[in-house]
Amino acid sequence: MTGSGKRTSPLRFPTPTRGRRRSRWLRGGAALASAALLAGCGMVPGSAADDGTVTVMTWAPADTGATNMPGMPAMAQAYARWVNARGGLGGRPLRVLTCNEGNDPAKAAGCARRAVEEGAVAVVGSYTRNGRAALPPLEAAGIPYIGGYGVSDDEFSSPVSYPVNGGQSALLAGNGIQLADVCERVSLVRPDSVSDSVLSALLNSGLAEGDHRTAADIPAAVDAGEYQEAALAARARAGSSGGCVTAALGERTAHFFDSFRRLPQDGRKVRVASVLGSVDQPLIDRTGGAGSPFEGAYVTGWYPEAGDARWAQMKRVVQEHAFGDDRIDPADTGVQTTWIAYTVLAQAVAAVGDGEVTAEALLGAFARGVRVDTGGLTPTLRWRYQDMLGEPGFPRMVNHHVTFQVVRGGRLVAQREGFVDVARTMRRADL
Structure with a gap:
């Protein structure tokens, strides 16, 4: 039991699909068993720090021979500096862990395990083609994956995934x-x-x-x-x-x-x-x-063109808090996705209210139907059962606009x- 109240398994949040439902439920049983074991040892996955710090992770590949997205973790760090300069998320400091998933299944899974070990309450605004390797550790620990880039099929089927675009x-x-x-x-x-x-x-x-x-x-x-x-x-x-x-x-x-x-x-x-x-x-x-x-x-x-006025706040944050970091290009789709994902995180944290911000509390906020306004960069986002597309291959898609x-x-x-x-x-x- 955490400060957020009654423990709720992420698998009680329905996913409108049949193809993988049985395997997800079986995986969910392992999640509950793992969480109970860790709690018995004095550890709770996705718990907030004693000082109220909200710890999250952003991962993306960098320095590889394939697709590289270094701007995404860099944008996450700039966002954290901006939020913390304004008093944090509802008065709570934001701590961003970053990880190079290396376009490699083993490294992607390692990033996910590190997120669990370091008490991350969410993985936010990240890129991986290795969803099959990266998402199971998050599912087992009940940690939400908020705003993946949309390049992995698992992002649109995992019960802990909250996609912000249609891939x-x-x-x-x-x-x-x-x-x-x-x-x-x-x-x-x-x-x-x-x-x-x-x-x-x-x-x-x-x-x-x-x-x-x-x-x-x-x-x-x-x-x-x-x-x-x-x-x-x-x-x-x-x-x-x-x-x-x-x-x-x-x-x-x-x-x-x-x-x-x-x-x-x-x-x-x-x-x-x-x-x-x-x-x-x-x-x-x-x-x-x-x-x-x-x-x-x-x-x-997925989003308005880079010159659209709706990106103005993101550009100000980059200008004032990225300190000339040349990894961040406001016109890059990965950077834009990370900005939107952190916008989702901020509003989900606000929906938790004065309670402890844990992974479980964030999952509960999504299950209750928190509405996320991205300032017109996407339609209003919501992840209730009735908001999801429910089609094979992308059942959890809620933003099917281009x-x-x-x-x-x-x-x-x-x-x-x-x-x-x-x-x-x-x-x-x-x-």
Whole structure:
């Protein structure tokens, strides 16, 4: 028993899915047993410190040969300095632990175990492709995972996960809607893996919103040095004019479009497209701005464009509390996700009230339906059963909205104002 009152298992918070429910319940029994054992030894996972300090962790890969997100833990530290300068979270100091998950399952699991050992009450605003390794230790200890980047399927099914965006699935469904009105034919270049084969179904479901033919599906190796063969196939199948090539290869997207740009000219007028996470403002800047291969590209995102006034407070925090940390780019989607995740944390802590802030208390606040206002950066977020999408693969998704952007003059700007809800599109996808 903690200061927050009656202990509540995270598994009493329903997840609208059948596929993994039994395994989650079994895992939940282990969570209760582990918590009871630790409590008997004078230890409670996710407990607040004696001085009321709220300890959380943010993890992300850094210094690896694959995707790196150093701006996310850096943003978390800047947020903590800002909050603590203002008196903390409801008068409670905020302590942020950081961990390099290394794009490695063992390291990701190690980060999660460290979060448990050091009394973190939540893991916030983090990035991992290794959700299957990282989330079980949090589930066993009953520690919420708030605002993951959305790149791991487990983030949308784990009973302790509280996602703030719709992941790549929502982006591909939205990208199909975005391209349906502007492209006669579409080619999709995506990773050559079984798990990524669903991307074409999501894109096609979006294209169908405009009574559009299905896209040409072109799998490509994610670790290729160049993509000339895939680029040739994508251009050929996009038609002679009025076609579009969209790519969702993560950090390799830039390599693909570099190969695409280098193709011998044959008179075809084909526009390019992608999704945030594969293309963002920092990448456009690095590849030449207005002279980059992404000029004129259609891009689907989760949040408003980086120049939107709704990011003003985050930018002030970075300017005043990051001390010139060049790991933080306010236009980076990872940094933006971390900011939103900490906004969720702050409002969940406020919902706990004067009680002790523990992992259990935060889970209780979410179960009671705390409403999170992100200042218009997302729709209002809430994680009750009735708020969740409940579709196989992403049952716990609550934010299924996207934004449509376009690259003009080297800057990502809004193509359409406001958010586009892709819930119906995702439900219709043949997965």
